[in-house]
Amino acid sequence: MTKHQLIGAEVSLYTGKLRCYLQYKNIPFDEVVASGEVYRDTIIPRTGVRYIPVLITDDDQALQDTTEIIDYLERRYVEAPVYPSTPFQKLIALLLEVYGDEWLVIPAMHYRWNIEENKDFAVAEFGRTSVPDASAEEQLIVGKKMSGPFAGSLPVLGVSDTNTKAIETSYLGLLKELDRHFKATPFLMGTRPCIGDFGLIGPLYAHLYRDPYSGRLMQEQAPNVVAWVNRMINPDPLTGDFLPDDQVPETLMPVLQRMFREQGPVIRSTLDRVAEWASVNADGKAEQEISRAIGSHTFTVEGAEAERLVFPYCQWMWQRPYDCYQGMNEENRTTVERRLAVLPGALELLRHPVTQRVVRKNNRLLLG
Incomplete structure (x- = not known):
């Protein structure tokens, strides 16, 4: 029987997300380490980009981007779906995927590359992954070279000397909120992991659990977050249920309030900046590519202001919960809006028009 191939690395945030999904769904796969040779011979020629993970499907398609891979697999493996079917649960699950994928990368990268113990561990991991058959000395040399762009990306993400303490304060606050939630509920929405769980597990496992200091x-x-991580990485496949009657635990409200307080203004700014970029740069051609970053904007965490690049991919991810909300019928939307009232800024952001869509095609981000 031909299996899917997961090409990735233990050290990789998004590989962790996809691996947990494949294991929970009981989807047969073999894991292939993304060595330098695999990048050269498979990843780059098959996808046109240098990102992991990549899934080579059992019918030899090469898929890149965990969100698109999960959506593809959900259509094929329908048992125990990770998307709730009820409106409020589905919206919250999508929001928390955006939060995990696009915002928790900030503390994940800070703790990995600004804490010397974590940095040394990650550099060694990069070396072992890139040249698994080399000596320890050679692996260290390669690890330093391969990890350089990741360590150097901190300013791009908005991590600077002026806000590292604020990032740590926010992260510790989030841990406290999640710990309270997971003490009462095994996963975000009940006894089955949802797409939001898989969004959170990437940073919380690959960086913040595996790296020694942050672990x-x-x-x-x-400790209850640790227990959740272990449930995610060692799942009971295809088991569990979402809470009945479209319930979302109250213990998630502080997490969502944090998301809209910190990430919400960045998402809104991104929507506006993408529209501005398109108005200046769109030339009328079909499938016009948009840059990975389009300028910079300020953001605030725990009172500390910093600057980061504007990433149109963030809008592509945001369009998922936005479309979920916009697509609700009147009855469901009214109910959901009433329940969102406890989240300052949530309704304003979900109502903020996306005037310029972005789409993904052939692993490129295009104006829609």
Whole structure:
């Protein structure tokens, strides 16, 4: 029997997300380490980009981007869907995927590359992954070279000397909120993981649990989050249910309030900047590519202001919960809006028009 191939690495945030999904769904796969040779011979020629994970399907399609891969597999493997069918649960699950995928990369990257113990561990991991058959000395040299662009991306994400303490304060607050939630509920929405769980597991496992310093921090500060991580990486496949009657636990409200307080203004700014970029740069051609970053904007975490690049991909992810909300019938929308009232800024952002869509095609981001 031909299996899917997951090409990735233990050190990779998004590989962790996809691996957990494949294991929970009981989808047969073999894992292939994304060595330098695999990048050269498979990843780059098959996808046109240098990102992992990549899924080579059992019918030899090469798929890149965890969200698109999960959606493809959900259509094929319909048992125990990870998208709730009820409107409020589905919206919240999509929002938390955006939060995990696009915002928790900030503390994940800070703790990995600004904490010396974590940095040394990650560099060694990069070396072992890139040249698995080389000596330890050679792996260290390669690891430093391969990890350089990742360590150098901190300013791009908005991590600077002026806000690292604020990032840590926010992250510790999030751990406390999640710990309270997972003490009462095994996953975000009940006894089955949803797409939001898979969005959160990437940063919370691959960086913040596996890296030694931040792993100890999680053990000390949030044992119930550690227990959730272990449920995610060692799942009981295809088991569990979402809560009945479209319930979303109250314990998730502080997490969502944090999301809209910190990430919400960045999402809104991104929508506006994408529209501005298109108005200046669109030339009327079909399938016009948009740059990976289009300028910079300021953001605030725990009172500390910093600057980061504007990423149109963030809008592509945001369009998922936005479309979920906009597509609701009147009855469902009225109910959902009433329940969102406890989240300052949520309704304003979900109502903010997306005037310039972005789409993904052949692993490129295009104006829609």
